[in-house]
Amino acid sequence: MAQFLLGMTLTALEQVCTAAGMKRYVAKQIADWLYKKRVKSISEMTNLSKENRARLEAEYQVGHIAPAEVQTSKDGTRKYAFEAVAPGQYIETVMIPDRDRATLCVSSQAGCKMGCVFCMTGRQGFHGNLSAREIIAQFMDVEESEALTNAVFMGMGEPLDNWENVRTAIEILTAPWGFGWSPKRITLSTIGDLATLKDFLDNTECHLAVSLHNPFHDERLALMPVENRYPLEQVLSLVRQYDFTGQRRVTFEYIMFAGVNDTKRHADALARLLKGLECRVNLIRFHKIPGSNLASGSQKLIEQFQARLEAAGVTTTIRASRGEDIMAACGLLAGKNKE
Numbered sequence: 001m002a003q004f005l006l007g008m009t010l011t012a013l014e015q016v017c018t019a020a021g022m023k024r025y026v027a028k029q030i031a032d033w034l035y036k037k038r039v040k041s042i043s044e045m046t047n048l049s050k051e052n053r054a055r056l057e058a059e060y061q062v063g064h065i066a067p068a069e070v071q072t073s074k075d076g077t078r079k080y081a082f083e084a085v086a087p088g089q090y091i092e093t094v095m096i097p098d099r100d101r102a103t104l105c106v107s108s109q110a111g112c113k114m115g116c117v118f119c120m121t122g123r124q125g126f127h128g129n130l131s132a133r134e135i136i137a138q139f140m141d142v143e144e145s146e147a148l149t150n151a152v153f154m155g156m157g158e159p160l161d162n163w164e165n166v167r168t169a170i171e172i173l174t175a176p177w178g179f180g181w182s183p184k185r186i187t188l189s190t191i192g193d194l195a196t197l198k199d200f201l202d203n204t205e206c207h208l209a210v211s212l213h214n215p216f217h218d219e220r221l222a223l224m225p226v227e228n229r230y231p232l233e234q235v236l237s238l239v240r241q242y243d244f245t246g247q248r249r250v251t252f253e254y255i256m257f258a259g260v261n262d263t264k265r266h267a268d269a270l271a272r273l274l275k276g277l278e279c280r281v282n283l284i285r286f287h288k289i290p291g292s293n294l295a296s297g298s299q300k301l302i303e304q305f306q307a308r309l310e311a312a313g314v315t316t317t318i319r320a321s322r323g324e325d326i327m328a329a330c331g332l333l334a335g336k337n338k339e
Helices: 010-019 026-035 050-057 132-140 160-176 196-203 217-223 231-241 264-274 298-311
Strands: 069-073 078-083 089-098 102-106 109-111 128-129 150-153 186-190 206-209 250-256 280-285 315-317
Touching: 010 250, 026 186, 026 315, 050 206, 069 109, 078 132, 089 128, 109 196, 128 160, 132 160, 160 186, 160 196, 186 196, 231 264, 250 298, 280 298, 298 315
Parallel strands: 102 150, 150 186, 186 206, 206 250, 250 280, 280 315
Antiparallel strands: 069 078, 078 089, 089 102, 109 128
16 A cells, blocks of 8 residues: 655655665655645656656655535635545544634544533544654645644644654744745644653644633543543643744634523633733634533623633633534534444
């Protein structure tokens, strides 16, 4: 079975060249064809000798993945379905246009292990980690690929639970031989996976977003089982060891559930929890999912919660919902299986 070049780093491509009896410098040429010229076949790599192209074609394909389905929201948001992990298993990717920005919301797993009760992805269970190729293909095979300005690892799955492949994808996105993006164009969202969070903070300069959702241990645990394994208190202790006063940012995501986490008590506890930390809180309206008793509060109540945090010195924004009509908004990505 042919292997894929897409998703390989320069080091991995050098190993491919060495194994095939080619000069190491050919790897840089291959990377240029893959990530800058974005070719779909090895035959298009015309500055490689015919012999070298034949050597590659004997064992490799480029590895692009055509979307299986595309849906467009009334607000311009687009949701793509890609076959990944296994035949008949699909993940979803969302492109969000906003004036001069085009942000890709990227998936890192098919399903998710974390079991957050408010998330459609978590409801479906875990079906596998995406390879670096399957992550990078999301960037390269959406229609808006060359117009993308930003990326958020906030799609299906917990990125730090698939850190090896996500790290490889980030390297490809930010390396000069790859996409050449500034890491400040990339945000990674996590529930607070302490097993790999330090490695992410130490070895990338990408922005961090932490899914918080409740400042009280027992109440957060009822929403997010991971609180038992990685308590928020420990996550914050680690985050406070890093400097977010410059260009790198940390954001705390806070989905608003009516009567559950939207009281003055919660706002005041959240402000105390984040005191002294240079950060931003993103308030997100809950998007109703089937079979859940959770509900979204009123816009007025969300604005009151924001005002209380702001008064306590916590920079707070209310995130606009995008793509809800095509099930592309926060917490609604579910992928699909075809029989």
